[in-house]
Amino acid sequence: MVSTSLKKECSEPEPMRNIKLTVEYDGSRYHGWQYQENALSVQEVLSKALKRLTGEDIIPDGAGRTDGGVHAYGQVASFRTASSIPADKFMVALNTFLPDDVSISSSTLADDSFHARFSAKGKHYRYQILNRHTRSALYANRVWHVREHLDVDAMRQAAGYFIGHHNFKAFCASGHQVKTFDRTVYESKWSQDGDLLIFDTKGDGYLYNMVRIMVGTMVDIGRGRFSPRVIEEAIASGERNNLGVTAPPSGLYLMEVYYD
Amino acid sequence: MVSTSLKKECSEPEPMRNIKLTVEYDGSRYHGWQYQENALSVQEVLSKALKRLTGEDIIPDGAGRTDGGVHAYGQVASFRTASSIPADKFMVALNTFLPDDVSISSSTLADDSFHARFSAKGKHYRYQILNRHTRSALYANRVWHVREHLDVDAMRQAAGYFIGHHNFKAFCASGHQVKTFDRTVYESKWSQDGDLLIFDTKGDGYLYNMVRIMVGTMVDIGRGRFSPRVIEEAIASGERNNLGVTAPPSGLYLMEVYYD
Numbered sequence: 472m473v474s475t476s477l478k479k480e481c482s483e484p485e486p487m488r489n490i491k492l493t494v495e496y497d498g499s500r501y502h503g504w505q506y507q508e509n510a511l512s513v514q515e516v517l518s519k520a521l522k523r524l525t526g527e528d529i530i531p532d533g534a535g536r537t538d539g540g541v542h543a544y545g546q547v548a549s550f551r552t553a554s555s556i557p558a559d560k561f562m563v564a565l566n567t568f569l570p571d572d573v574s575i576s577s578s579t580l581a582d583d584s585f586h587a588r589f590s591a592k593g594k595h596y597r598y599q600i601l602n603r604h605t606r607s608a609l610y611a612n613r614v615w616h617v618r619e620h621l622d623v624d625a626m627r628q629a630a631g632y633f634i635g636h637h638n639f640k641a642f643c644a645s646g647h648q649v650k651t652f653d654r655t656v657y658e659s660k661w662s663q664d665g666d667l668l669i670f671d672t673k674g675d676g677y678l679y680n681m682v683r684i685m686v687g688t689m690v691d692i693g694r695g696r697f698s699p700r701v702i703e704e705a706i707a708s709g710e711r712n713n714l715g716v717t718a719p720p721s722g723l724y725l726m727e728v729y730y731d
Numbered sequence: 732m733v734s735t736s737l738k739k740e741c742s743e744p745e746p747m748r749n750i751k752l753t754v755e756y757d758g759s760r761y762h763g764w765q766y767q768e769n770a771l772s773v774q775e776v777l778s779k780a781l782k783r784l785t786g787e788d789i790i791p792d793g794a795g796r797t798d799g800g801v802h803a804y805g806q807v808a809s810f811r812t813a814s815s816i817p818a819d820k821f822m823v824a825l826n827t828f829l830p831d832d833v834s835i836s837s838s839t840l841a842d843d844s845f846h847a848r849f850s851a852k853g854k855h856y857r858y859q860i861l862n863r864h865t866r867s868a869l870y871a872n873r874v875w876h877v878r879e880h881l882d883v884d885a886m887r888q889a890a891g892y893f894i895g896h897h898n899f900k901a902f903c904a905s906g907h908q909v910k911t912f913d914r915t916v917y918e919s920k921w922s923q924d925g926d927l928l929i930f931d932t933k934g935d936g937y938l939y940n941m942v943r944i945m946v947g948t949m950v951d952i953g954r955g956r957f958s959p960r961v962i963e964e965a966i967a968s969g970e971r972n973n974l975g976v977t978a979p980p981s982g983l984y985l986m987e988v989y990y991d
Contacts, residue, residue: 496868544869563865571872572871577865605823608834
């Protein structure tokens with residue numbers, strides 16, 4: 472008895488493995504990624520599914536704290552676990568415990584130093600606008616419905632000004648504390664698919680509400696309220712007061728997170 | 732007093748106008764198009780919106796009695812009204828009264844003889860399959876999720892056998908009473924868009940569950956369970972017993988209804 476007990480006390484603790492998940496969700500029902508009291512979050516349903524699967528209290532870290540109503544095809548989450556479940560089995564097992572509007576598309580073993588948020592080197596966001604007179608039942612909660620005619624050429628010109636290394640202070644919701652407003656945008660372009668206007672942007676990081684302010688401003692440019700040059704001016708001045716509306720969350724999708 | 736009353740009695744009744752609507756819906760929440768006791772239908776929410784708008788008790792006729800979970804981009808409905816609301820204003824007004832998952836994309840004045848169902852000359856249905864290992868949160872309720880590898884070439888060959896004027900008794904859910912099982916299919920083809928397999932069919936009419944039985948059989952062919960030739964044989968024999976599963980409603984979309 473004594474020797475067994477001693478052996479147990481002296482044995483190494485279970486090694487904690489680091490698991491990386493790719494998470495897809497329809498954000499319509501959720502108050503965003505981040506856990507909060509009295510409101511349903513994606514992090515919470517994932518945490519509950521992990522509890523059922525492993526018995527452990529796990530709060531997975533997310534690469535991006537998407538707002539309520541924002542969707543994801545490629546959110547990344549990471550967490551440590553003492554369970555012996557093979558890394559690739561988390562995907563199938565979690566998909567049986569998660570609600571229909573959250574799914575796991577991959578689960579892999581990550582390096583011990585990996586962290587979904589701090590290791591991220593870049594992100595790809597997409598924004599979808601339905602540009603037609605009447606609203607659409609099948610696109611409800613999946614797009615921003617804009618009724619007015621939009622000058623897509625002007626919006627394309629505006630999108631070009633975002634590319635490069637800039638101070639994006641003018642494109643950050645107030646109250647957000649960051650060390651620097653400097654970000655590098657690699658891709659910023661509009662494409663069209665019938666009534667859908669699709670904006671894709673890739674960059675090394677995005678400030679709070681940055682993509683939604685970029686899109687809202689470009690839509691006001693498309694409506695003829697501003698010239699495309701306001702983007703250049705706002706980047707130079709860092710002042711938000713000249714900019715347009717913040718586009719609603721329903722049109723935004725976190726498509727992919729890049730790591731080394 | 733007497734003369735006024737007489738005048739009223741002798742006057743012509745309000746002319747009833749015939750209005751045609753194009754209706755889009757996400758069928759996930761509904762027990763189909765058709766009104767039924769104790770279950771929510773698209774016809775019922777449309778009828779309630781028409782009541783709020785016109786004050787009249789209107790049950791609009793639908794071109795196709797889509798099942799629960801089936802979606803529509805182009806369902807057509809028609810109804811008669813004594814109201815003086817201009818035909819084209821029904822669209823905007825109804826869209827303010829309808830829930831988010833039902834919308835009207837056009838409203839026009841129709842000929843007095845027009846009936847959404849009896850005047851229909853053909854229909855276009857689409858069926859979407861998500862063919863990948865893991866389920867998708869953003870496509871939940873919008874596709875049939877099929878995990879296994881599918882032989883798309885075999886499914887394309889099978890689809891070709893549907894084209895033409897045939898007796899489709901083998902592709903009709905039992906218990907359905909119709910004068911004839913003869914239908915003409917003009918188009919029947921598969922296309923691919925990433926993980927999505929999309930089946931489009933156009934024809935002069937479809938029997939009850941016909942598109943879903945066609946798709947279910949072709950998926951069993953894609954899985955290697957049957958040879959594509961079973962389609963030819965089933966059309967010739969009129970026997971359903973050799974055929975595959977009925978594909979779930981979530982992947983089916985009524986795209987368009989054709990009229991003269």
